[in-house]
Amino acid sequence: MTNELFPSVIEFSLQHGDCIAGMKQLAEDTIDVVVTSPPYNLGIDYSTYKDNKPHSEYLNWCLEWAKGIARVLKSDGSFFLNLGNASSEPFFAFEVATQMGQVFTLQNTIHWIKSISIDRDEGTNSFGHFKPINSERYLNDCHEYIFHFTLEGKTKLNRLAVGVPYQDKSNIARWSHTEGKDKRCRGNTWFIPYKTINHRATDRPHPATFPTELAAKCIRLHGKKNAVVMDPFLGIGHTAMAAKECPDLVSKVIGFDIDEEYLKVASEILGCAYKPLK
Numbered sequence: 001m002t003n004e005l006f007p008s009v010i011e012f013s014l015q016h017g018d019c020i021a022g023m024k025q026l027a028e029d030t031i032d033v034v035v036t037s038p039p040y041n042l043g044i045d046y047s048t049y050k051d052n053k054p055h056s057e058y059l060n061w062c063l064e065w066a067k068g069i070a071r072v073l074k075s076d077g078s079f080f081l082n083l084g085n086a087s088s089e090p091f092f093a094f095e096v097a098t099q100m101g102q103v104f105t106l107q108n109t110i111h112w113i114k115s116i117s118i119d120r121d122e123g124t125n126s127f128g129h130f131k132p133i134n135s136e137r138y139l140n141d142c143h144e145y146i147f148h149f150t151l152e153g154k155t156k157l158n159r160l161a162v163g164v165p166y167q168d169k170s171n172i173a174r175w176s177h178t179e180g181k182d183k184r185c186r187g188n189t190w191f192i193p194y195k196t197i198n199h200r201a202t203d204r205p206h207p208a209t210f211p212t213e214l215a216a217k218c219i220r221l222h223g224k225k226n227a228v229v230m231d232p233f234l235g236i237g238h239t240a241m242a243a244k245e246c247p248d249l250v251s252k253v254i255g256f257d258i259d260e261e262y263l264k265v266a267s268e269i270l271g272c273a274y275k276p277l278k
């Protein structure tokens with residue numbers, strides 16, 4: 001039986017292989033939510049993938065997998081694309097987003113804040129982690145983007161599923177749309193720090209991950225029940241772990257990675273098998 005108290009068991013389909021080939025094997029119009037982050041073409045030392053394509057080849061490749069996502073995404077689906085810039089490549093994220101714009105509508109742009117310093121009368125408090133940049137030109141880079149693409153720009157979201165309480169409680173009575181509830185839309189700045197780890201090789205054995213919470217927020221914001229969630233660039237599986245944290249919303253997770261080592265880690269953490277792409 002499946003209901004609110006007894007959510008369905010999530011089915012995991014983790015496949016080792018190229019996501020473009022993998023997505024071709026999926027039926028069109030079947031995926032509710034895509035949360036993903038591709039390689040950024042910055043020469044990151046992945047264990048299999050070579051992260052240094054010529055620039056135009058890289059952008060053409062992005063368009064190819066974007067078309068694959070567009071084919072399988074439902075008309076009311078959501079595609080959350082995490083992208084960051086290198087300081088020396090300040091237009092990177094926008095160039096990839098512009099490629100996506102050939103097949104998708106950009107419905108929301110979310111800023112993933114990894115670290116922030118807040119000045120108060122009592123002093124300054126800093127939160128979160130970032131990789132410091134030793135530079136006279138560039139600031140430390142403490143944020144990335146989460147572009148929310150949809151096919152028609154009309155996908156309804158559950159904003160309050162990732163909402164926050166009102167700071168000023170008098171707003172609850174002031175605005176009729178609150179219906180008396182102490183919840184408002186969080187907005188498009190999401191502070192999500194990386195978890196502190198002691199040993200990268202064992203605790204987070206992948207060079208470019210996003211936190212589980214990032215994907216969980218995307219799934220909750222999309223908000224549809226029985227969702228089929230896909231991550232074409234699964235890495236060590238943070239999107240799948242996020243789905244596991246949302247058993248009331250997710251029925252199936254499909255993930256691809258070209259690197260068997262990463263899928264092995266994901267399948268161990270998730271307690272499910274992975275298989276080679278047919």
Ligand SMILES: C[S@@+](CC[C@H](N)C(=O)[O-])C[C@H]1O[C@@H](n2cnc3c(N)ncnc32)[C@H](O)[C@@H]1O
Nearest residue numbers: 018019049209210233235236237238257258259
């Ligand atoms: C930025 S990482 C994703 C990390 C993931 N979000 C996580 O938190 O673990 C990009 C991943 O894409 C994989 N990859 C590169 N080309 C691929 C392809 N054609 N098909 C599937 N996966 C690919 C790489 O092996 C790498 O693990």
